[in-house]
Amino acid sequence: MKENLIAFLTTSSLVTPEQAAEIAGHFSFREIPKNAFFLEEGKIANNYLFLEKGFMRVFAHDIDGNDVTTGFAGPQQVVLEVSSFFNRTRSQENIQALTDCEGWGLTYDELNQLFHARPEFREFGRHILVKAFTTLKTRMLSMITETAEQRYAGLLNTNPAIFQHAPLKNIASYLGITDTSLSRIRKEFSKK
Amino acid sequence: MKENLIAFLTTSSLVTPEQAAEIAGHFSFREIPKNAFFLEEGKIANNYLFLEKGFMRVFAHDIDGNDVTTGFAGPQQVVLEVSSFFNRTRSQENIQALTDCEGWGLTYDELNQLFHARPEFREFGRHILVKAFTTLKTRMLSMITETAEQRYAGLLNTNPAIFQHAPLKNIASYLGITDTSLSRIRKEFSKK
DNA sequence: ATCAATTCTTGCCAAATGGCAAGCCATGAA
DNA sequence: TTCATGGCTTGCCATTTGGCAAGAATTGAT
Numbered sequence: 431m432k433e434n435l436i437a438f439l440t441t442s443s444l445v446t447p448e449q450a451a452e453i454a455g456h457f458s459f460r461e462i463p464k465n466a467f468f469l470e471e472g473k474i475a476n477n478y479l480f481l482e483k484g485f486m487r488v489f490a491h492d493i494d495g496n497d498v499t500t501g502f503a504g505p506q507q508v509v510l511e512v513s514s515f516f517n518r519t520r521s522q523e524n525i526q527a528l529t530d531c532e533g534w535g536l537t538y539d540e541l542n543q544l545f546h547a548r549p550e551f552r553e554f555g556r557h558i559l560v561k562a563f564t565t566l567k568t569r570m571l572s573m574i575t576e577t578a579e580q581r582y583a584g585l586l587n588t589n590p591a592i593f594q595h596a597p598l599k600n601i602a603s604y605l606g607i608t609d610t611s612l613s614r615i616r617k618e619f620s621k622k
Numbered sequence: 623m624k625e626n627l628i629a630f631l632t633t634s635s636l637v638t639p640e641q642a643a644e645i646a647g648h649f650s651f652r653e654i655p656k657n658a659f660f661l662e663e664g665k666i667a668n669n670y671l672f673l674e675k676g677f678m679r680v681f682a683h684d685i686d687g688n689d690v691t692t693g694f695a696g697p698q699q700v701v702l703e704v705s706s707f708f709n710r711t712r713s714q715e716n717i718q719a720l721t722d723c724e725g726w727g728l729t730y731d732e733l734n735q736l737f738h739a740r741p742e743f744r745e746f747g748r749h750i751l752v753k754a755f756t757t758l759k760t761r762m763l764s765m766i767t768e769t770a771e772q773r774y775a776g777l778l779n780t781n782p783a784i785f786q787h788a789p790l791k792n793i794a795s796y797l798g799i800t801d802t803s804l805s806r807i808r809k810e811f812s813k814k
Numbered sequence: 815a816t817c818a819a820t821t822c823t824t825g826c827c828a829a830a831t832g833g834c835a836a837g838c839c840a841t842g843a844a
Numbered sequence: 845t846t847c848a849t850g851g852c853t854t855g856c857c858a859t860t861t862g863g864c865a866a867g868a869a870t871t872g873a874t
Contacts, residue, residue, distance in 0.1 A: 570765070
């Protein structure tokens with residue numbers, strides 16, 4: 431039942447299979463139907479989620495009120511608004527299900543209890559945070575050094591599934607361009 | 623002697639002044655002369671630094687070998703290449719002193735011992751990591767939603783000291799533009 | 815003091831991206 | 845079925861940014 435969660439916990443090799451099974455025991459099943467919000471801006475994130483099925487989109491609003499996609503999440507990934515969750519502050523971001531989603535979750539209190547009781551899960555938690563940070567740094571570097579077309583090609587390569595679930599305008603803002611430009615880039619790209 | 627470090631540890635209010643004094647006791651004094659490298663790409667980051675005086679630049683190289691500034695550090699900040707330090711992997715980034723620097727440092731082993739012995743320092747460590755992550759997310763959002771001129775104005779506002787220590791071409795790549803464009807933006811900006 | 819290297823600016827032009835509006839297409843609701 | 849909505853593309857043109865090269869200014873080394 432929780433095989434995927436257990437497997438995920440052990441991949442880092444910071445947690446043994448036995449430990450993973452016990453840790454997984456504390457997670458509860460969560461369903462988020464399509465279009466429902468896992469987190470709404472203005473609220474304090476209280477849920478840590480291991481996403482097993484489905485896709486989600488993370489987005490914020492810029493000064494003019496425009497919708498800006500800051501991230502996507504897919505199966506076998508942790509979904510978490512780090513800042514709001516750990517600092518207990520109001521989130522500036524929304525997390526919405528692009529498709530029907532299923533996964534395993536912890537509340538803030540549950541996670542802290544588990545961090546306290548399970549040093550290896552604490553290490554695992556740090557590992558996840560470091561990974562998210564590294565991923566974001568890589569994305570920042572690609573934002574600085576690559577053209578929009580290169581970033582598009584990169585996303586198509588690393589996360590092709592997103593194109594089947596998110597509208598292009600969301601993908602465009604994630605890439606830092608307008609939907610108009612993305613459309614043109616796709617046209618050029620398909621010629622090659 | 624270590625007042626600044628102690629004050630820094632207590633600002634988060636995760637560490638009491640007494641605890642901070644004891645934690646600070648484990649840090650050793652570090653000097654990095656101007657232009658020296660605190661970390662070189664290809665090596666494994668082994669030093670955690672609280673910078674007390676001076677400025678540093680973090681940079682990587684893109685595919686064409688161009689120098690890209692990914693960050694700056696100034697007084698009262700932690701200097702750390704998170705990914706290499708925690709994963710014990712070779713760094714893709716360099717950290718170089720822009721001016722003569724002084725601060726207080728821990729090695730990887732020292733930090734881990736302290737994390738183990740001092741839960742409050744562990745919490746503090748997480749707090750620093752979360753803050754760095756949040757800062758980077760904000761920067762990513764500004765990269766997507768703001769013009770180069772707005773980003774320039776923002777940096778001038780939040781970190782004016784950098785302009786006295788780093789050459790403009792470094793600041794340009796940090797902002798995601800060429801030095802030519804930055805020069806023009808500065809010209810326009812000074813008219814206002 | 816001199817020379818070399820680096821930094822910064824500027825002019826010229828090209829390339830990349832954006833803004834807007836129109837139109838087409840697919841989807842879902844009534 | 846019809847209608848309304850949202851998603852995607854496209855044409856036209858404006859704006860932003862880049863590439864390159866030249867030159868001035870600054871810095872650093874000898």
